[in-house]
Structure formats: structure tokens, C-alpha cells
Amino acid sequence: MQSPQLSMQLAKSLFVNTHRSMNKRKALIDEKDNSNWRERKSKLFFGTVVVLATLTISPILLIVYELLAKGLKQINFDFFFKVAPDTLQAMTAVRNGEIIPGGIANGITGTLLMVVVASVIAIPVSLLIGIFLYENQGKKYASLIRGLTDILQGVPSVVLGLIAYIWIVQGVTKGFSALAGSVALAIMMLPLIIRSTEETMKMIPISIKEAGAALGVPYHKIILKVMIPSGFSGLMTGILLSISRVLGETAPLMLTTLGSTTVNFNIVKPTSAVPLQIWEFYNNPNMIDLVWSSSLFLMAFVLTLNIIAKRISMKFS
Amino acid sequence: MNDKILQISNPVLSIIDLSISYGEDKYAVKNVSADVKRNAITAIMGPSGCGKSTLLRAINRMHELYPNIHTKGEIKLNEESIYDMSTTKLRRKIGMVFQRPNPFPTMSIYENVIAGYSLNGSKLKKSEKDEIVESSLTDVGLLDEVKDSLNKKGNFLSGGQQQRLCIARTLAFKPDVILMDEPTSALDPLSTAKIEDLLVELKAHYSIILVTHNMSQAARISDNAMFMYLGELVEYDKTKKMFTNPKDSRTEGYLTGKFG
Numbered sequence: 001m002q003s004p005q006l007s008m009q010l011a012k013s014l015f016v017n018t019h020r021s022m023n024k025r026k027a028l029i030d031e032k033d034n035s036n037w038r039e040r041k042s043k044l045f046f047g048t049v050v051v052l053a054t055l056t057i058s059p060i061l062l063i064v065y066e067l068l069a070k071g072l073k074q075i076n077f078d079f080f081f082k083v084a085p086d087t088l089q090a091m092t093a094v095r096n097g098e099i100i101p102g103g104i105a106n107g108i109t110g111t112l113l114m115v116v117v118a119s120v121i122a123i124p125v126s127l128l129i130g131i132f133l134y135e136n137q138g139k140k141y142a143s144l145i146r147g148l149t150d151i152l153q154g155v156p157s158v159v160l161g162l163i164a165y166i167w168i169v170q171g172v173t174k175g176f177s178a179l180a181g182s183v184a185l186a187i188m189m190l191p192l193i194i195r196s197t198e199e200t201m202k203m204i205p206i207s208i209k210e211a212g213a214a215l216g217v218p219y220h221k222i223i224l225k226v227m228i229p230s231g232f233s234g235l236m237t238g239i240l241l242s243i244s245r246v247l248g249e250t251a252p253l254m255l256t257t258l259g260s261t262t263v264n265f266n267i268v269k270p271t272s273a274v275p276l277q278i279w280e281f282y283n284n285p286n287m288i289d290l291v292w293s294s295s296l297f298l299m300a301f302v303l304t305l306n307i308i309a310k311r312i313s314m315k316f317s
Numbered sequence: 318m319n320d321k322i323l324q325i326s327n328p329v330l331s332i333i334d335l336s337i338s339y340g341e342d343k344y345a346v347k348n349v350s351a352d353v354k355r356n357a358i359t360a361i362m363g364p365s366g367c368g369k370s371t372l373l374r375a376i377n378r379m380h381e382l383y384p385n386i387h388t389k390g391e392i393k394l395n396e397e398s399i400y401d402m403s404t405t406k407l408r409r410k411i412g413m414v415f416q417r418p419n420p421f422p423t424m425s426i427y428e429n430v431i432a433g434y435s436l437n438g439s440k441l442k443k444s445e446k447d448e449i450v451e452s453s454l455t456d457v458g459l460l461d462e463v464k465d466s467l468n469k470k471g472n473f474l475s476g477g478q479q480q481r482l483c484i485a486r487t488l489a490f491k492p493d494v495i496l497m498d499e500p501t502s503a504l505d506p507l508s509t510a511k512i513e514d515l516l517v518e519l520k521a522h523y524s525i526i527l528v529t530h531n532m533s534q535a536a537r538i539s540d541n542a543m544f545m546y547l548g549e550l551v552e553y554d555k556t557k558k559m560f561t562n563p564k565d566s567r568t569e570g571y572l573t574g575k576f577g
Contacts, residue, residue, distance in 0.1 A: 207415055207419040212432075214379060214413035214415075214487075215436060216405040216406065216408035217405075217437055221436055221438070225436050232423070
């Protein structure tokens with residue numbers, strides 16, 4: 001027990017001491033009054049960030065400007081619904097100062113065909129693998145699969161084209177084919193969808209899964225009817241982003257589908273694709289204008305898919 | 318015979334010498350034997366980590382969802398071993414309500430109530446579905462509050478309403494037993510009171526096992542109470558008796574707030 005007198009003394013000394021040290025600190029701050037310099041430093045930093053940010057986005061703006069300036073004049077009805085012109089037509093048009101006739105209908109249809117086939121191959125497989133990885137966190141086999149998925153993501157696309165060439169072009173279709181291109185694109189899509197599926201599944205509260213189990217719902221139905229619908233937006237975003245990722249792939253298609261001057265829906269025949277056409281137009285001095293318009297189209301298409309993906313993920317989150 | 322364990326005739330559920338371990342020798346539940354009274358609320362109390370949730374989840378075999386869990390002993394529902402039934406059949410007879418309300422986010426209120434049927438692929442006529450939804454929602458006192466928005470998603474409901482929706486989803490099967498894992502711990506006092514009143518009404522038709530962290534809740538609504546400590550069933554008695562005259566010093570310690 002302390003006497004009241006003692007505790008009064010203690011409180012007094014404590015107060016005085018605190019007061020003293022506060023005065024001391026105040027003096028220190030006054031001495032180093034450099035708020036002006038600090039403010040300037042802060043402004044300098046902010047300015048640097050703004051300049052660097054502008055530098056970063058300027059290439060994007062320049063690309064869009066360049067594509068619009070050079071590609072827009074070729075965009076018309078025929079561009080979407082007619083196949084690519086032959087050299088003579090293009091040369092005549094260029095010589096007469098007209099816009100080049102024809103369009104990229106063979107490329108658009110070919111790209112759509114191959115993306116659809118690639119999706120049909122890749123989406124079910126990668127959704128299942130993604131769910132498998134989610135359900136087996138921390139298990140050895142799942143970790144191995146996850147590691148291999150990461151490696152697959154790092155394989156250059158041209159190598160995948162070579163593999164599809166050996167497996168499909170030589171092995172199955174005995175010639176260049178849309179199927180071979182689709183397989184190459186599907187392999188590219190796999191790791192992207194697998195990882196996004198696993199991440200999406202991790203975001204779904206475990207209580208939702210338990211609610212299904214507690215109602216006596218069998219495991220496969222919990223996955224199909226509870227988990228997949230609950231994670232629909234995330235799964236959809238991953239799928240759309242993977243599609244937009246492979247839309248512009250050129251190298252694997254050069255080795256597998258070759259290209260075609262006509263609209264083709266037969267998956268065992270050579271088929272054109274928008275990026276392939278860009279390459280073909282680039283190699284033909286008379287068709288330079290079409291390079292720009294095709295590029296503009298491809299970029300707009302990919303951008304739209306990305307925006308849709310973002311909208312979906314925002315709407316459901 | 319252990320005089321600290323209440324004897325019950327014609328029990329709805331019998332737990333016989335049940336032990337549950339995580340991994341090789343980490344026991345969450347140790348040699349628990351208890352009978353559960355029909356049409357009554359049985360509370361399971363105890364400090365966190367005492368094994369009460371694990372015991373509850375063993376009753377509808379939910380704990381089997383997680384790996385490395387070993388179960389020994391027997392649980393009988395109406396004299397029939399739950400290990401002889403498929404989990405699908407068992408979980409229709411023993412429903413479960415969770416700590417946090419967990420309606421299916423992609424389904425409407427109507428679909429949530431009949432989810433147990435639709436997810437299991439039962440083909441019901443529209444009129445049968447309507448009847449189930451109406452009676453289940455009436456039972457939980459939610460029908461008047463949501464009858465104009467049956468086709469809306471359950472997200473806009475308050476936490477208490479969502480929890481009652483989850484109870485309705487469980488009632489849709491007309492289960493024998495309803496397991497409740499701290500069903501009010503995520504709710505405000507008003508919603509809690511509503512759920513407690515509901516449970517007291519429901520016990521006329523259902524047998525309820527309620528895990529609760531909240532001693533006063535157990536005292537308010539339960540008929541019988543179990544006290545678990547470190548995986549053991551320390552004491553099981555009529556609630557009134559246990560709260561006024563506990564037989565075990567550990568129960569007394571917990572109820573008087575010395576630990577837990």
C-alpha cells in the first residue's frame with residue numbers, strides 16, 4: 001500500500017518529467033524546421049510518378065492512334081464479309097488510288113472456328129484439373145500437376161506449334177489443318193484456365209460447399225450445381241482472358257493451319273486466321289493497308305473480350 | 318454406470334463410445350456415450366476446442382469431408398447405425414444448420430428452400446414444390462416477410478432472415494434430427510431471440526442438437542445439456558439440474574466462469 005502523500009509526489013514528478021521531455025522534443029523539431037524542403041521533396045516525387053506513368057501509357061495511346069489512322073479507311077462492309085483479294089486486284093486498286101477490295105472474312109471465320117474448337121477441347125479439361133487442384137491442396141500429386149502447369153505456361157508458343165505439327169498434322173490429319181491449330185491453341189489455354197479455376201474455387205466460402213453436403217447432395221453434384229455456378233463469374237473471366245490471349249497467336253498457326261484463301265469450316269483442312277493474314281499481308285507490298293485494318297480489328301476484338309471479362313468479374317464479385 | 322450421464326429411454330439418437338482423432342493420436346472426441354432425447358433441445362456446451370463441433374459433425378458424418386480423420390465407436394439413429402446408411406440418406410434424416418448463414422448465392426429464396434430436392438435430382442411437380450416451400454417458410458416464420466420476393470436471390474435478406482431461410486431449407490426434408498452449430502453466433506440479439514423462439518416451437522416436431530458457446534442461450538432454451546471438456550463428455554443432465562446443481566467440479570467451474 002502506498003500512502004496518498006507518496007502517490008501525489010510520484011504523480012508530480014512524472015508530470016514534470018514528461019513536460020520537460022516534451023519541451024525538449026519541441027525544441028528539436030524547431031531547430032530542424034525543414035518542412036519547406038520536405039514539401040518540395042514530396043512534390044518532386046509526385047511529379048516523377050506522373051511523368052513515368054504518362055511514359056508508360058503513351059505507347060498504348062500511340063498504337064491505338066497509329067492503327068486508327070492507318071487502318072480505319074479499309075474498314076467497311078466488304079472487310080468483314082469478303083475474302084482477301086489476290087495480288088492483282090490489290091495492285092490495281094493501289095495503282096488507281098482506291099481502297100483495296102475484299103476483306104478478311106476467311107481469317108475471321110478461321111479464327112472463330114479454331115478458337116471454338118480449342119475452347120471445346122481446353123475448357124472442360126482445364127476446369128476439371130483446376131477443381132482437382134483445389135480439392136487436393138497440399139497433396140503431392142496435385143503439387144506436381146500445379147508445377148507442370150506453370151512449366152506449360154512458360155513453353156514458347158512456337159514450340160507448341162511444332163508439337164501440334166508432329167502430333168496432329170503428321171499423325172492425324174495428314175496435312176495442315178484447323179484441328180492442328182486448335183490443339184496448339186488449346187494447349188496454350190490450359191494453364192491459364194487451370195490456374196484461374198483454382199483461384200476462383202479458393203474464393204468460394206467453404207460454407208457453401210458444406211451447405212450442399214449437409215443436404216445430402218452427392219459430391220459431383222456439389223461441384224457441378226453449387227460450386228461452378230457460385231464461381232461462374234471467375235471461371236468465365238478466366239476463360240475469356242485465355243481466349244483473348246490465344247486470339248493473336250501467329251507462330252503456332254503458321255506451323256499447323258498454314259492459311260487459306262477461302263472461307264473454310266472443315267476442321268481437317270488448312271484454314272486462315274486473322275493473325276496469319278496479317279503476316280501474309282505484310283509480305284505483300286500491295287496489301288500494306290490491309291495489315292493496318294486487320295491489326296485494328298484484331299486489337300478491337302481482344303480489347304472487347306477483355307472489357308467483357310472485366311465487366312463480368314465486376315458484376316458478380 | 319456413470320451417474321454424471323443422463324439416461325434416456327427411447328432416444329432418437331444414441332452415441333456409443335465414440336472417439337474421433339485427427340491424424341494418429343490427436344483426439345478431439347474421447348469415448349463419448351450419450352443418448353439424445355426425442356422432441357427436445359439438447360445443448361452441447363464447452364470451451365472452444367473441446368470437441369463439441371467435431372462431435373456434432375460426426376452425427377451427420379460431415380467430418381468425413383476432411384482428410385485424416387479417424388472415427389471409432391457407433392452412432393445409432395432410431396436404432397439404425399448411421400454407418401450403414403449412405404451419407405445422402407443420412408443427411409436427409411439429420412439436417413444441419415451452420416454458424417454463418419449460408420444460403421446458396423446463385424439461387425432464389427424459393428430455389429434455396431427446395432435445393433435439397435433439386436440438387437439431388439428429385440423430380441417434383443410444381444404444386445408439390447410450392448407446398449414444400451410454403452410450409453417450410455411458414456414453419457420458420459419467414460413466409461410473410463418474403464412472399465413477394467420468392468424469386469429474388471437470398472442476399473438482400475438480413476442475417477437473421479438468411480439463417481431462418483437456411484433452417485427452412487433443412488426443414489424441407491422433414492428430418493428426424495436437426496444439428497445446429499452455433500446458429501446465432503453471427504447474429505444480432507434481436508435475430509437471435511427470433512431464432513431461439515423458433516427452435517422452441519420446432520421441438521414439437523423435431524429433435525434438435527444445439528452446439529453453443531453461449532451458456533445463457535443453453536439455459537434459456539435447452540431441455541438437456543452436455544458439458545464437454547478436452548474431448549470428454551464431462552456431464553450430461555437436464556439443463557435446469559446442471560445449471561443449479563452441477564455434479565462435476567469442471568462443469569461448475571465452466572458455468573461459474575472460472576474458465577472457458
